[in-house]
Amino acid sequence: MDDSKENIYQIELKKSVHFSIKTINSNAESGGIRLSKSQELDLPYISARTLLNEGLMIPTDYQGNAQKARVFKVIKAMMLNEDISKQELDFQQQVVKLTPELATLFDKPYQENLSYINPRVRQLLIPKNGKYLSISPISSAGVNYLFNQEVDDIEQQIKEKDADFHNLQMAVFGIGGSNPQNVGGLVREMQRPIVLSAPKIDNHSRQALAIFYRGFHYYINKDLLTDWANLLNIQLDKTAKNPIKNWHEKTVYSPSSDMKVRAKEKNYLQNIVKSILRQGDFHRQNLMKCVDILPSLDELPRQSFWSSPEVDYITQGLIEPKLRDDSWRHEFAKNLAQRIIIGKIQSDDNQLVSHSLDDNARYRLIRYILEELS
Numbered sequence: 001m002d003d004s005k006e007n008i009y010q011i012e013l014k015k016s017v018h019f020s021i022k023t024i025n026s027n028a029e030s031g032g033i034r035l036s037k038s039q040e041l042d043l044p045y046i047s048a049r050t051l052l053n054e055g056l057m058i059p060t061d062y063q064g065n066a067q068k069a070r071v072f073k074v075i076k077a078m079m080l081n082e083d084i085s086k087q088e089l090d091f092q093q094q095v096v097k098l099t100p101e102l103a104t105l106f107d108k109p110y111q112e113n114l115s116y117i118n119p120r121v122r123q124l125l126i127p128k129n130g131k132y133l134s135i136s137p138i139s140s141a142g143v144n145y146l147f148n149q150e151v152d153d154i155e156q157q158i159k160e161k162d163a164d165f166h167n168l169q170m171a172v173f174g175i176g177g178s179n180p181q182n183v184g185g186l187v188r189e190m191q192r193p194i195v196l197s198a199p200k201i202d203n204h205s206r207q208a209l210a211i212f213y214r215g216f217h218y219y220i221n222k223d224l225l226t227d228w229a230n231l232l233n234i235q236l237d238k239t240a241k242n243p244i245k246n247w248h249e250k251t252v253y254s255p256s257s258d259m260k261v262r263a264k265e266k267n268y269l270q271n272i273v274k275s276i277l278r279q280g281d282f283h284r285q286n287l288m289k290c291v292d293i294l295p296s297l298d299e300l301p302r303q304s305f306w307s308s309p310e311v312d313y314i315t316q317g318l319i320e321p322k323l324r325d326d327s328w329r330h331e332f333a334k335n336l337a338q339r340i341i342i343g344k345i346q347s348d349d350n351q352l353v354s355h356s357l358d359d360n361a362r363y364r365l366i367r368y369i370l371e372e373l374s
């Protein structure tokens with residue numbers, strides 16, 4: 001047996017990695033990371049570290065280019081326990097000679113050429129403590145290999161009609177350019193990702209999340225406002241046709257009013273306010289049914305548990321009664337009074353119903369609204 005060949009295999013095995021920089025960019029300088037058994041992680045998702053925790057041997061790959069593919073073919077056969085009975089005698093002998101090296105390969109972590117990040121390697125800048133942390137995500141070809149073994153088993157079960165799946169949607173992912181072996185010997189395991197549909201959420205939860213993050217625009221009861229406008233128009237007509245006072249000749253154009261009319265106006269406004277507050281109560285009740293999907297106060301600090309801090313101040317108070325302090329009541333009263341004054345009312349027969357409320361009525365409306373909120 002040629003000892004020089006044996007040394008090449010041992011060297012390349014010891015330099016093999018779970019994560020190769022070349023999987024990000026085949027033109028980048030070689031480098032990578034190999035995990036040790038001590039870096040296993042007990043968490044409920046699939047990753048190199050969690051697979052180590054399951055006692056699985058994650059195959060490593062070479063860092064360089066296609067020139068190492070021939071040497072690594074022996075290493076790959078040894079790692080994956082491939083059938084080598086039809087290989088040449090020298091190949092078989094190298095696999096047998098190399099096998100004991102695997103027992104200590106993962107005793108310590110290993111990395112190479114990571115003292116600086118090659119400009120060809122993509123980086124993500126993540127905010128942390130007022131600064132940025134640079135992260136370069138790298139996939140593991142060995143994890144993809146183990147994953148694909150499971151996929152192959154499922155596909156076989158599907159063919160035999162003995163699976164819970166009807167089909168698996170696979171895509172084709174180009175990696176390594178015209179010669180994938182320039183990236184690694186297991187790189188083809190990274191070329192057929194599973195395509196997953198976006199997770200579905202029921203309409204009730206979707207609506208609750210929309211209210212939490214965006215709030216809602218309260219509406220003014222059209223029927224109440226239309227009746228109010230009709231009342232004011234009747235009073236305007238009385239002002240115009242008063243044969244005794246002749247108000248128009250005296251440049252008085254405001255609607256005729258008395259205690260009975262003002263009581264009706266106030267009643268309309270009270271009912272409008274109650275209608276708007278009920279809208280907030282309705283949305284709060286829906287949010288309470290979906291409390292489990294809302295972020296905690298630690299995850300997203302905020303005044304009200306039921307609203308994102310990005311939601312406007314008035315809407316937050318409509319959803320959460322505890323926020324309705326004096327400041328909120330005045331802001332809401334001003335907002336509602338303004339919307340009533342500038343509002344256009346469409347009647348049932350699609351005719352525009354005008355009202356005589358102008359900016360002069362603002363403070364009267366605000367006073368009525370505050371009385372209802374007190």
